[in-house]
Amino acid sequence: MKACAFDYRRPTQLGEVREWSASDDVRLIAGGQSLGPMLNLRLAQPETLVDISALSPLRGFDEQADGLMIGSAITHAEIEDGLLPDVTRGILPRIARGIAYRAVRSRGTIGGSIAHGDPAADWIASLAALGGEVVLYDGRRYRRLRIADFVLGAFQTAITPGELITAVWVPRVPAASRFGYFKLCRKAGELAHAIGVTWRHGESGEARYVIAATQGRPIVLEHDVADDRDHWMASLERQAPGLDALERQLHIDALERALTKSETL
Numbered sequence: 001m002k003a004c005a006f007d008y009r010r011p012t013q014l015g016e017v018r019e020w021s022a023s024d025d026v027r028l029i030a031g032g033q034s035l036g037p038m039l040n041l042r043l044a045q046p047e048t049l050v051d052i053s054a055l056s057p058l059r060g061f062d063e064q065a066d067g068l069m070i071g072s073a074i075t076h077a078e079i080e081d082g083l084l085p086d087v088t089r090g091i092l093p094r095i096a097r098g099i100a101y102r103a104v105r106s107r108g109t110i111g112g113s114i115a116h117g118d119p120a121a122d123w124i125a126s127l128a129a130l131g132g133e134v135v136l137y138d139g140r141r142y143r144r145l146r147i148a149d150f151v152l153g154a155f156q157t158a159i160t161p162g163e164l165i166t167a168v169w170v171p172r173v174p175a176a177s178r179f180g181y182f183k184l185c186r187k188a189g190e191l192a193h194a195i196g197v198t199w200r201h202g203e204s205g206e207a208r209y210v211i212a213a214t215q216g217r218p219i220v221l222e223h224d225v226a227d228d229r230d231h232w233m234a235s236l237e238r239q240a241p242g243l244d245a246l247e248r249q250l251h252i253d254a255l256e257r258a259l260t261k262s263e264t265l
């Protein structure tokens with residue numbers, strides 16, 4: 001099938017996006033790696049596509065003492081290739097490298113991935129563990145939300161009509177932090193069936209573990225409950241009730257493997 005006919009706009013100023021994006025008939029497009037297939041399957045039938053992929057305010061980055069602000073239209077490949085300062089001691093390039101294959105990574109963007117809200121998205125899982133945030137802009141004001149709070153469910157986010165993600169905030173990872181990531185896929189280049197992420201802050205010692213790709217929002221296990229294996233299963237049963245016993249076990253195994261493979265950075 002082919003997409004329905006649509007108008008195509010490519011604004012050069014952030015303010016122009018606002019003029020169009022509040023309408024129901026308009027969809028933003030960044031890398032098109034998720035929206036493109038939805039258009040072709042006619043799951044999305046916008047009258048107008050507003051292409052934000054070349055907007056300069058979304059294409060930059062800003063390193064600060066406590067982290068990195070990444071423009072939402074930065075691609076997975078640019079992160080993989082180390083074109084941004086690495087405030088995460090290798091975590092960001094490693095996650096980028098594990099997304100799909102190079103053709104997808106060359107176009108897909110970090111902001112588009114988070115905005116899409118796929119439960120199996122690697123950025124959502126990993127940045128929920130690292131304490132990442134999205135910066136949202138509605139043409140008048142900016143607001144920031146933790147990624148773990150921004151994603152409300154499968155393909156559901158806290159974005160409101162007329163808002164877009166302008167940037168993604170990634171906190172700086174101190175020395176002696178520990179990070180583990182395990183992604184269960186049937187084939188390389190596919191979205192995951194289960195993701196486990198473990199993270200321990202090198203200075204405060206606080207832990208945050210994430211169970212993702214559950215068909216819902218990421219399950220975040222904080223502080224002392226993170227290491228309590230009974231709590232892992234109880235959280236899964238409570239927060240992902242649609243999973244059967246095998247799927248639950250795959251998620252527990254993914255988290256266990258992430259923990260086993262975790263490394264000091």
Ligand SMILES: Cc1cc2nc3c(=O)[nH]c(=O)nc-3n(C[C@H](O)[C@H](O)[C@H](O)COP(=O)(O)OP(=O)(O)OC[C@H]3O[C@@H](n4cnc5c(N)ncnc54)[C@H](O)[C@@H]3O)c2cc1C
Pocket residue numbers: 027028029030031032033034035036052072073098099100101104107108109110111112113114115116118120121122123159163164165166189190191192
């Ligand atoms: C074959 C294949 C394999 C893949 N495998 C993986 C994988 O292993 N791991 C993984 O994480 N992902 C995977 N993906 C998804 C990929 O990472 C996409 O790049 C990503 O999900 C969407 O990013 P995009 O920039 O292409 O967004 P688009 O497709 O352009 O947009 C997606 C949605 O987000 C909205 N949007 C885009 N940018 C913004 C913004 N700044 N503000 C507000 N809304 C916005 C759009 O309106 C649309 O609704 C795969 C995709 C394909 C095609």
